[in-house]
Amino acid sequence: xxxxxxxxxxxxxxxxxxxxxxxxxxxxxxxxxxxxxxxxxxxxxxxxxxxxxxxxxxxxxxxxxxxxxxxxxxxxxxxxxxxxxxxxxxxxxxxxxxxxxxxxxxxxxxxxxxxxxxxxxxxxxxxxxxxxxxxxxxxxxxxxxxxxxxxxxxxxxxxxxxxxxxxxxxxxxxxxxxxxxxxxxxxxxxxxxxxxxxxxxxxxxxxxxxxxxx
Amino acid sequence: xxxxxxxxxxxxxxxxxxxxxxxxxxxxxxxxxxxxxxxxxxxxxxxxxxxxxxxxxxxxxxxxxxxxxxxxxxxxxxxxxxxxxxxxxxxxxxxxxxxxxxxxxxxxxxxxxxxxxxxxxxxxxxxxxxxxxxxxxxxxxxxxxxxxxxxxxxxxxxxxxxxxxxxxxxxxxxxxxxxxxxxxxxxxxxxxxxxxxxxxxxxxxxxxxxxxxx
DNA sequence: GTCTATAATCAGATAGAC
DNA sequence: GTCTATCTGATTATAGAC
Numbered sequence: 001x002x003x004x005x006x007x008x009x010x011x012x013x014x015x016x017x018x019x020x021x022x023x024x025x026x027x028x029x030x031x032x033x034x035x036x037x038x039x040x041x042x043x044x045x046x047x048x049x050x051x052x053x054x055x056x057x058x059x060x061x062x063x064x065x066x067x068x069x070x071x072x073x074x075x076x077x078x079x080x081x082x083x084x085x086x087x088x089x090x091x092x093x094x095x096x097x098x099x100x101x102x103x104x105x106x107x108x109x110x111x112x113x114x115x116x117x118x119x120x121x122x123x124x125x126x127x128x129x130x131x132x133x134x135x136x137x138x139x140x141x142x143x144x145x146x147x148x149x150x151x152x153x154x155x156x157x158x159x160x161x162x163x164x165x166x167x168x169x170x171x172x173x174x175x176x177x178x179x180x181x182x183x184x185x186x187x188x189x190x191x192x193x194x195x196x197x198x199x200x201x202x203x204x205x206x207x208x209x210x211x212x213x214x
Numbered sequence: 215x216x217x218x219x220x221x222x223x224x225x226x227x228x229x230x231x232x233x234x235x236x237x238x239x240x241x242x243x244x245x246x247x248x249x250x251x252x253x254x255x256x257x258x259x260x261x262x263x264x265x266x267x268x269x270x271x272x273x274x275x276x277x278x279x280x281x282x283x284x285x286x287x288x289x290x291x292x293x294x295x296x297x298x299x300x301x302x303x304x305x306x307x308x309x310x311x312x313x314x315x316x317x318x319x320x321x322x323x324x325x326x327x328x329x330x331x332x333x334x335x336x337x338x339x340x341x342x343x344x345x346x347x348x349x350x351x352x353x354x355x356x357x358x359x360x361x362x363x364x365x366x367x368x369x370x371x372x373x374x375x376x377x378x379x380x381x382x383x384x385x386x387x388x389x390x391x392x393x394x395x396x397x398x399x400x401x402x403x404x405x406x407x408x409x410x411x412x413x414x415x416x417x418x419x420x421x422x423x424x425x426x427x428x
Numbered sequence: 429g430t431c432t433a434t435a436a437t438c439a440g441a442t443a444g445a446c
Numbered sequence: 447g448t449c450t451a452t453c454t455g456a457t458t459a460t461a462g463a464c
Contacts (some may be wrong), residue, residue, distance in 0.1 A: 014429090028340055032246035035457065046431055051459060053429095117340065124338040126242055126331065129392040141398055161399040162414045168394075169387030170380035178343040180382075184355055185375040200376045200426055207425030208418040228447085249439065260449050265441060267447095 015053050017043040020111050022050075022064045027117035031061055031128070062132075065122065068104075068115045069136040075100040076140045084147055090206045093147045094167075101175065102198040113177070120176035123168070141168075148209070155213035163212050167205050174201070229267050231257040234325050236264075236278045241331035245275055245342070276346075279336065282318075282329045283350040289314040290354045298361055304420045307361045308381075315389065316412040327391070334390035337382070355382075362423070369427035377426050381419050388415070 012020070021043035025034040036057055040047045054060040079096040088096075104112040122128040141164065148160050177191040189196070235257035239248040250271055254261045268274040293310040302310075318326040336342040355378065362374050391405040403410070 030244050030246060030339070032244060033341075036459090037457075047458095048431065048460080049429080055459095057458070120338060123394075124334060124387060124390050124392065125244070126390060126392050127247075129394050130397075133394060134397065138394075138398055145398070157399065158403050158410070159414065161395055161403045162410060163418060164398075165387060165395045165403075165411075166384035166415065166418055169384035171383065172387060173338060173379065173383030176338050176340060178338065178340050180337075180343050180347060180352075181375055181379045183344075183348065184352055184359070184378075185371065189372050189375045189379075196372070196376065197379075200373065201380065204377060204380055204422040204426050208422035211421030212414055212418050250441090251439080261440095262442080262449065263447080269441095271440065 014043065014045045014049060018045060018050050018053060018060070019064055019067060020114075022060055023067075023111060023118060024114045026061060026064060027114045027121060030121055030125075036060075064115075065118065065132055066135070068112070072100050072104065073136040073140055075103075077143065080140065080143045080147060084143075084150070088147075088151075090148075090151050090209060091202055093144070093151065094202050094205050094209075097144050098171070098198055098201065101171070102194060105175070105194045116175040117177055120172045120174075123172045124176075148213070152209070152213040159212050163209050166208070170201065170205070174198075228257065228259045228263060232259060232264050232267060232274075233278055233281060234328075236274055237281075237325060237332060238328045240275060240278060241328045241335060244335055244339075250274075278329075279332065279346055280349070282326070286314050286318065287350040287354055289317075291357065294354065294357045294361060298357075298364070302361075302365075304362075304365050304423060305416055307358070307365065308416050308419050308423075311358050312385070312412055312415065315385070316408060319389070319408045330389040331391055334386045334388075337386045338390075362427070366423075366427040373426050377423050380422070384415065384419070388412075 018039060022034070022039045025039055025042060036050050037047055039060075040050055050060060054063050076097065079099055080093075083093055083096045101116060105116055122132045145160060145164060148164070149155075149157070152160060174191075174194075174197050179191050181189045181191055232253060236248070236253045239253055239256060250264050251261055253274075254264055264274060268277050290311065293313055294307075297307055297310045315330060319330055336346045359374060359378060362378070363369075363371070366374060388408075388411050393405050395403045395405055
């Protein structure tokens with residue numbers, strides 16, 4: 001747990017430290033697997049401070065989720081809109097959808113990696129998905145689906161949606177960083193190798209979409 | 215919560231009812247999101263009974279996970295071994311890998327659907343994945359990867375592993391039944407439509423594997 | 429803003445009667 | 447096997463001093 005607290009955390013203000021620590025712990029153990037006390041301990045602040053700044057535990061969870069969601073969603077929107085204005089290849093549309101995540105995951109800030117693991121948790125949870133994903137992300141997915149419809153004007157909507165579902169699952173597992181690919185491949189591949197993860201995902205998904213939607 | 219308890223549950227013995235209820239609740243809310251008391255209430259048994267039969271909460275969780283894991287793993291092994299003995303197409307190998315899940319999810323028994331949602335929870339959790347997936351499932355994945363290596367003898371191992379990773383993610387999200395595809399497609403697709411989910415997944419994944427591994 | 433102290437609740441686990 | 451009762455500890459949340 002201590003290794004999650006970076007040295008320079010000490011310089012950031014306490015409110016941000018609470019968000020960072022909550023982000024890291026919620027991503028690892030889920031909402032119910034984390035206590036305010038654990039968060040406060042990791043953030044090296046008093047237990048009562050989380051409540052003072054964010055109110056109830058559930059409010060803190062939402063605050064953590066929302067903090068980077070807007071930023072991510074905006075970036076996605078911008079890239080997808082830029083694509084839609086001109087004729088684009090399937091690969092470019094998929095890349096535009098994945099780019100913000102790839103960028104976020106490759107940044108120096110470990111907070112972004114924690115956040116994306118949290119996003120994976122929310123995406124795959126039957127409970128949280130319904131509550132949280134419609135706030136920021138569903139809109140962007142609808143835009144992505146629209147771009148796909150332009151590329152596959154003759155495909156049935158069902159097929160496009162199912163294809164997106166498969167891609168979304170592959171993406172979620174990548175964000176989650178479970179370490180399973182490391183284990184199964186005997187260390188030949190790493191969950192943290194995002195370069196490869198995104199590089200291969202684009203042709204993989206493009207070929208798959210074409211097969212089903214063309 | 216009450217709707218999860220089926221009428222005929224009343225006839226099954228209490229030990230099984232505890233497992234069934236724990237399975238349903240753990241799948242929905244995760245390990246930490248469920249209390250022994252909730253499980254007992256749903257199973258309509260006394261709180262102390264769970265402890266009597268299964269010991270600690272963590273032991274109960276393992277008991278739930280293990281109950282159907284062996285069965286699933288055996289079926290997968292049988293189908294993959296049958297495939298490997300003769301030359302097979304990529305589609306057939308993928309289908310052999312998915313078949314046991316498809317069958318389980320399509321059965322009348324809602325317990326199997328709950329179990330597969332639990333499996334998705336374990337697969338996507340950084341914590342539980344490391345503890346639980348190696349017990350039964352990693353071995354079968356290695357067999358599946360071996361079959362893929364036969365089909366793509368010239369592909370680098372890394373690429374095969376990453377492709378499997380994407381498929382595994384798509385599968386996990388399907389098992390999780392989050393209801394997101396229903397929401398995004400405005401009800402045109404359903405998370406519970408496993409016929410379509412598996413029917414489209416085979417050509418989708420086959421084309422994707424070929425693109426990356428050929 | 430920060431911390432101490434505490435209230436109120438609820439968790440897991442078990443002892444012991446039947 | 448089953449249930450009642452209870453112990454122990456932890457948790458959220460907050461009131462109030464500084």
